[in-house]
Structures are given as structure tokens and as C-alpha cells.
Amino acid sequence: xxxxxxxxxxxxxxxxSVVKDIESGKLKPDDKVHSExxxxxxxxxxxxxxxxxxxxxxxxxxxxxxxGVGTFVARPKPGAALLEIKSIAKEIADWGGVHSSQILVxxxxxxxxxxxxxxxxxxxxxxxxxIIVHKDxxxxxxxxxxxxxxxxxxxxxxxxxxKITPSEYLLQVAPVQEAEHIIEAVNCKRQIQKHLKxxxxxxxxxxxxxxxxxxxxxxxxxxxxxxxxxxLVGKFIRG
Amino acid sequence: xxxxxxxxxxxxxxxxSVVKDIESGKLKPDDKVHSExxxxxxxxxxxxxxxxxxxxxxxxxxxxxxxGVGTFVARPKPGAALLEIKSIAKEIADWGGVHSSQILVxxxxxxxxxxxxxxxxxxxxxxxxxIIVHKDxxxxxxxxxxxxxxxxxxxxxxxxxxKITPSEYLLQVAPVQEAEHIIEAVNCKRQIQKHLKxxxxxxxxxxxxxxxxxxxxxxxxxxxxxxxxxxLVGKFIRG
DNA sequence: CGATAGTAGTTGTCTATACAAGTATAGATA
DNA sequence: TATCTATACTTGTATAGACAACTACTATCG
Numbered sequence: 001x002x003x004x005x006x007x008x009x010x011x012x013x014x015x016x017s018v019v020k021d022i023e024s025g026k027l028k029p030d031d032k033v034h035s036e037x038x039x040x041x042x043x044x045x046x047x048x049x050x051x052x053x054x055x056x057x058x059x060x061x062x063x064x065x066x067x068g069v070g071t072f073v074a075r076p077k078p079g080a081a082l083l084e085i086k087s088i089a090k091e092i093a094d095w096g097g098v099h100s101s102q103i104l105v106x107x108x109x110x111x112x113x114x115x116x117x118x119x120x121x122x123x124x125x126x127x128x129x130x131i132i133v134h135k136d137x138x139x140x141x142x143x144x145x146x147x148x149x150x151x152x153x154x155x156x157x158x159x160x161x162x163k164i165t166p167s168e169y170l171l172q173v174a175p176v177q178e179a180e181h182i183i184e185a186v187n188c189k190r191q192i193q194k195h196l197k198x199x200x201x202x203x204x205x206x207x208x209x210x211x212x213x214x215x216x217x218x219x220x221x222x223x224x225x226x227x228x229x230x231x232l233v234g235k236f237i238r239g
Numbered sequence: 240x241x242x243x244x245x246x247x248x249x250x251x252x253x254x255x256s257v258v259k260d261i262e263s264g265k266l267k268p269d270d271k272v273h274s275e276x277x278x279x280x281x282x283x284x285x286x287x288x289x290x291x292x293x294x295x296x297x298x299x300x301x302x303x304x305x306x307g308v309g310t311f312v313a314r315p316k317p318g319a320a321l322l323e324i325k326s327i328a329k330e331i332a333d334w335g336g337v338h339s340s341q342i343l344v345x346x347x348x349x350x351x352x353x354x355x356x357x358x359x360x361x362x363x364x365x366x367x368x369x370i371i372v373h374k375d376x377x378x379x380x381x382x383x384x385x386x387x388x389x390x391x392x393x394x395x396x397x398x399x400x401x402k403i404t405p406s407e408y409l410l411q412v413a414p415v416q417e418a419e420h421i422i423e424a425v426n427c428k429r430q431i432q433k434h435l436k437x438x439x440x441x442x443x444x445x446x447x448x449x450x451x452x453x454x455x456x457x458x459x460x461x462x463x464x465x466x467x468x469x470x471l472v473g474k475f476i477r478g
Numbered sequence: 479c480g481a482t483a484g485t486a487g488t489t490g491t492c493t494a495t496a497c498a499a500g501t502a503t504a505g506a507t508a
Numbered sequence: 509t510a511t512c513t514a515t516a517c518t519t520g521t522a523t524a525g526a527c528a529a530c531t532a533c534t535a536t537c538g
Contacts, residue, residue: 009521035488046523051489059298067489068530248491274518285493290519306519307500482537490529499520507512 010045014053017043022062022073033063033071101162102195105131108150108157115147118210119217128156130166133195143192148218170218249284253292256282261301261312272302272310340401341379341434344370347389347396354386357449358456367395369405372434379435382427387457409450409457 008016018039021027034042039050054071057063065071111119111127121127127147134142146166148156159169186206188198198204208221247255257278260266273281278289293310296302304310350358350366360366366386373381385405387395392412398405425445427437437443447460 011521037488046525048524049522052521054489065489066531068487069532070488250491276518285495287494288492291491293519304519305501307517308502309518480538482535484535485533486531487533488529488531491527493526494524496523497521499518501516501518503514503516505512505514508510 010043011049011053011056014039014043014045014050015057018053018057019062027073029073029075031073033073035070101165102133102135103130103161104133105129106157106161111147115219118219119147119149121149121217126150128153130156130161132161132166134165143188143195145221146219152218249282250288250292250295253278253282253284253289254296257292257296258301266312268312268314270312272312274309340404341372341374342369342400343372344368344384345396345400350386354458357458358386358388360388360456365389367392369395369400371400371405373404382431382434384460385458391457406459 018027018033027033033054036047036050036054039045039053040047043050054063054065058065062074063071064074107129108126109129110124111121113123115121115127116123116125119127128150130144130146130148132144132146134144144166148170150156153170156166156169159166161169186204188196188204188206192198196204206221208219210217210219257266257272260272266272272293275286275289275293278284278292279286282289293302293304297304301313302310303313346368347365348368349363350360352362354360354366355362355364358366367389369383369385369387371383371385372379373383383405387409389395392409394412395405395408398408400408425443426441427435427443427445431437432441435443445460447458449456449458
């Protein structure tokens with residue numbers, strides 16, 4: 001059975017176009033978005049239709065509109081309007097606008113007992129292991145460690161994680177079906193303290209994540225520098 | 240200077256009118272709301288204006304629209320569907336099996352500036368305030384502070400919170416539509432340290448929660464004793 | 479130089495109209 | 509009776525135009 005061609009309303013097309021420009025990086029936060037008039041002209045639509053598209057994007061928190069001035073790409077605040085659980089990882093990934101990442105570890109290794117249990121593997125099986133420090137303007141803000149089941153993402157090691165974050169890559173490759181998060185306040189290890197420039201005894205937040213893609217598990221563990229709150233906004237779904 | 244009379248847009252007036260009918264009980268769940276055409280006639284507006292009003296009320300979850308049939312008052316579903324975000328609070332409430340609670344504060348008071356802002360109230364308005372320590376086998380594990388808009392739960396103060404937790408009670412009374420969580424690692428105040436028997440400099444986790452029930456806000460803030468992890472399991476929603 | 483007025487461009491609201499798409503009902507038809 | 513059809517009503521989308529409110533900028537005036 002051929003999948004029927006989805007018909008999108010015109011205002012949906014305009015929305016998608018703007019969102020695409022934002023997500024592709026063509027439009028960056030605070031950049032000016034085309035005005036209603038211009039969008040209407042581009043899409044051969046009326047201004048009201050462009051207005052509807054932009055109004056909805058405003059409600060979704062992707063753009064900000066100022067009367068008399070224009071429309072601008074919203075800064076990705078932690079806690080913009082994203083989705084449920086997924087946003088924990090996504091928001092933190094986006095958080096603050098990560099400019100660079102320092103790859104400390106990226107290799108295949110034999111999985112140790114403790115991790116093997118969590119991942120439904122046998123000790124000694126191969127896993128991909130990565131440790132990455134995400135930096136914002138040179139300052140470390142996230143220390144993330146991952147163990148990935150090779151079956152989930154066979155080409156994990158070949159990626160250039162300066163260009164795409166592991167989160168983004170894995171989301172592309174493997175459909176996440178279920179996730180478990182453990183949030184914890186901790187005093188972190190000296191090595192991590194160094195990377196994030198945390199003082200001893202300064203409380204920081206740890207987020208551990210296990211995701212299931214079919215029967216395969218990936219684990220993800222990040223330490224977030226202290227003082228930085230993490231805000232999570234979720235809309236309830238009715239019905 | 241006298242506060243200038245707020246000028247409301249026409250679509251806002253229509254929205255208010257419908258909301259008023261719902262809240263006054265004139266319109267009950269599943270009742271049919273006037274059609275766009277009829278509302279337009281009543282308010283001497285165009286159908287597009289009535290359409291906007293109803294569309295926004297749909298997004299706010301107050302009405303349900305069915306093409307070709309009509310518009311109906313939405314049934315307030317008191318959190319029956321267990322969704323992701325909500326479970327944060329629920330899990331924490333259930334966490335560890337709380338055996339007893341110690342009520343430190345449970346009274347009506349005048350809201351202070353800081354809280355008023357968060358709750359869309361004016362300073363000096365009445366709020367219900369409660370501070371409760373939840374104990375597991377005599378040991379404090381949670382320190383929770385709440386500010387509740389009296390309009391949300393007029394009988395909040397009359398409850399026996401040894402029998403039912405505030406979370407449970409509020410879920411029964413008011414349908415939560417939207418929630419915002421802020422998770423943070425903190426060093427908490429001495430008073431709270433005492434209740435939870437935390438050593439100074441021991442990192443603990445703070446969870447602040449704001450929930451919206453229509454336009455009314457309740458805030459909820461808990462401190463969770465250190466070492467205790469909080470586990471959150473969520474299923475992804477596809478699409 | 480500083481203040482003012484004008485102007486162009488933008489978003490916000492609103493109208494009147496049109497057609498598409500979906501549903502329910504009554505009436506006609508096989 | 510069962511099925512189809514026409515119709516009336518509803519919501520969904522889209523247009524073209526209008527005016528209001530606001531901002532940023534330029535030119536002018538004192």
C-alpha cells in the first residue's frame with residue numbers, strides 16, 4: 001500500500017519553512033525572520049495566512065514578535081516549549097548554546113560488569129564509549145559520558161561530534177522508545193570538577209539516562225555545572 | 240494616576256464570555272457552545288473573530304471542536320491520564336513510601352511580592368500556605384512548601400494531610416493543564432537541614448513546580464534529602 | 479546641538495467573503 | 509427495509525483589504 005501523500009495547509013508549510021531555517025542554523029537566535037508581508041509574498045499567500053503561521057510559532061516559543069519592529073528567532077531558553085521527557089536531554093543538550101566540545105574519549109572497549117548489567121550485555125562484550133565536555137565560550141558546562149550498544153548505532157565512532165552532538169546523532173539513527181532518567185544532586189569527582197571548574201563541595205546535578213531502542217540499551221550520564229538550573233516545561237495532553 | 244481602563248480586543252471579550260458561561264455552570268461539560276456564526280451575530284463581530292476566540296479556547300483546553308458538528312465544553316479530566324511531567328511530582332510524592340507527615344505550617348496568609356509575581360496575584364492577596372515534612376520511618380525525606388491560589392482549591396485548609404497528600408488532593412480538585420519544573424542542586428537552609436538531618440555542604444536536590452489550572456497558579460517546592468535518587472520513567476510519544 | 483515632526487515598515491486586530499470538508503438529518507429511491 | 513441523495517449546518521482554511529498601534533529612522537526646525 002502506497003503511503004498517501006499528506007496534504008499540508010498553507011500556513012503549515014510556512015511554519016515548517018521557518019522552523020527548518022531555524023533548525024538548519026540558517027537563522028540563528030535573535031536573527032530577524034521575514035516579515036508577514038514578505039512571507040506572504042514568498043509563499044503567494046495572504047498576509048493573514050503568514051500571520052497565522054507566525055502567531056502559532058510564537059505560541060510554540062520558537063520566535064518572538066515585537067509590534068512595530070519585527071519577528072526574531074527566540075533564544076533557546078532552557079524550558080522553551082518542548083516535549084515531555086525527551087526535552088530533558090534535548091534541552092540540556094541545547095542549553096546555553098554549546099559552542100564547542102572537547103572529546104576526551106571515543107573508542108570501542110569491553111564492557112565492565114557494572115555497565116553490562118544496566119545494558120543487558122554480557123561482561124566483555126563490545127561497547128562504544130565516549131566522554132565529551134561541552135563548552136560554552138570555552139567554559140565547560142557539561143561533562144557527558146556515554147555507553148552505546150554497537151547494534152544500536154554501528155557507526156557511532158565514525159561521527160564527528162564537533163559537528164553533531166551524540167544526542168542528535170543517536171536520535172537520527174535509533175528511535176528511542178522508552179527512557180529512564182535518574183536525577184541526583186552530587187559532589188562530583190575531582191577530574192570532572194577540573195573540567196567544569198567546580199569548587200570542591202559545590203553541589204552539582206547529575207542526570208543519568210538509559211534509553212531503549214527496541215531491546216538495546218544506551219546509557220548517558222552528564223554532570224551539569226552548578227548554579228545552572230534546569231527548567232522543564234511540559235504541556236499536558238488532554239484526552 | 241488612576242489605572243487606565245483595560246481595553247480588550249473583541250476576540251478576548253468573546254473568549255471571556257464563553258469562559259464565564261463555563262465557570263458559572265451555565266454551560267456544563269459536553270454542552271454545546273454557540274457556533275461561530277451565532278457568536279459572531281451576538282457580538283456583532285465577523286465569523287473570523289469568533290473563530291479566533293474559539294480556536295484559542297481549544298488550545299487552552301476549555302472546549303473541543305468537531306468539524307461539521309459543533310463546539311462543546313471540554314470535560315475537565317483530573318489528571319487521569321498519567322503523563323510524563325506529572326509523574327515527577329507523583330513519583331516523588333510516592334517515593335520511598337511516605338509513612339508520616341509533619342505539618343509545620345497550614346494557614347491562609349497574604350502573599351508576598353516574590354510569590355505573587357509567580358502566581359499572577361497582587362501582593363496582599365490571600366493564599367494558602369503549607370509546609371510539610373514527609374517522613375519515612377521517622378526520618379525526614381522531603382521538605383515541601385506550597386502556595387495555593389484559593390480559587391483553585393477553596394477547601395485546601397480543611398484537609399487532613401495526614402490522610403491524603405496535598406498532591407493527591409489538588410489533583411482531585413483541579414485539573415492541571417500545564418506544569419513547569421525547575422530542578423536544581425542546592426545547599427539548603429539550616430532550618431531545612433535540621434528537618435532532613437542533612438550535614439552542611441551536603442548537596443541536595445530542589446524541585447520547584449508551578450502548575451496552571453486554567454489561569455490559576457499553584458507553586459510547589461520540595462527539597463529532597465541527599466543520596467536519595469529520583470527516578471523518572473517515561474514513555475516517548477511518537478509523532 | 480537638541481527637540482520635534484514626519485515617514486516607512488512592522489505587528490495587532492477586524493471585516494466580509496469564499497470555498498472546502500465534515501456531519502447529521504430528512505426525504506427520495508430501489 | 510435498506511440505501512442513497514440532497515440539504516443544512518458546522519468547522520477549517522484562505523483571501524484581500526482596512527485601520528490601529530508601535531518602533532526606528534530621517535529630515536527639519538528652533
